[in-house]
Amino acid sequence: MLSFAMEKSEKQAAAQQAVDILHEISTILNCQLDRRTLSICISMIENGVKPEALAMIGGERVLLGSSKREPSNEEDDQEQMDIDL
Amino acid sequence: MSYLSELAALTDELIDAVAAVPKTQKRKLQSLRESTVQSLLNQNFLRTNQFEVQNRLAGLVERFRIINREPLGDALEQRLDALKPHVNDFTPEVLHFLLELSDKPAQKSRLSD
Numbered sequence: 495m496l497s498f499a500m501e502k503s504e505k506q507a508a509a510q511q512a513v514d515i516l517h518e519i520s521t522i523l524n525c526q527l528d529r530r531t532l533s534i535c536i537s538m539i540e541n542g543v544k545p546e547a548l549a550m551i552g553g554e555r556v557l558l559g560s561s562k563r564e565p566s567n568e569e570d571d572q573e574q575m576d577i578d579l
Numbered sequence: 580m581s582y583l584s585e586l587a588a589l590t591d592e593l594i595d596a597v598a599a600v601p602k603t604q605k606r607k608l609q610s611l612r613e614s615t616v617q618s619l620l621n622q623n624f625l626r627t628n629q630f631e632v633q634n635r636l637a638g639l640v641e642r643f644r645i646i647n648r649e650p651l652g653d654a655l656e657q658r659l660d661a662l663k664p665h666v667n668d669f670t671p672e673v674l675h676f677l678l679e680l681s682d683k684p685a686q687k688s689r690l691s692d
Contacts (some may be wrong), residue, residue, distance in 0.1 A: 512665035516673060519658045523681035524688045534593045539672045541585055544624040549679035551615055
């Protein structure tokens with residue numbers, strides 16, 4: 495049981511290290527991705543999402559790389575209908 | 580968890596992490612989520628060619644050196660070497676994704692980042 499837990503934590507540490515290295519590569523390539531976003535993208539790719547499709551969402555919809563969240567007090571009924579796609 | 584629900588959950592996380600839409604605009608977020616999942620499902624792309632990815636990265640290292648940005652080329656080469664023990668079936672896809680997202684690294688990347 496203990497060895498199973500140790501094995502699991504070792505695997506987690508290795509995965510963490512891999513994400514760290516990939517994040518450093520993304521910085522060198524100027525991808526403007528933070529670590530959390532990169533982790534989510536890796537999970538999506540591991541779930542079968544094609545890299546081009548994921549990158550297209552980033553490019554066309556200004557989803558990725560725009561980690562700025564606009565402060566807003568608007569409620570649902572006041573929302574603008576022009577979606578920033 | 581089914582594939583679709585897992586994808587939807589990850590899409591929610593992604594939108595929460597990066598979309599410039601406030602959480603109060605629920606309809607806007609819902610619409611963004613639906614269109615994003617739809618685009619991710621409608622994919623007609625070929626499988627990533629790992630050799631092409633390797634060539635592109637090697638070309639980039641070479642390019643950094645040619646334009647006199649050797650430290651950047653060395654840094655990239657070191658990270659690619661460090662990644663080798665962690666390589667799995669999806670590593671070429673992830674590197675392909677990073678290459679697709681990269682924005683003029685030879686001009687804009689700074690080693691200090």
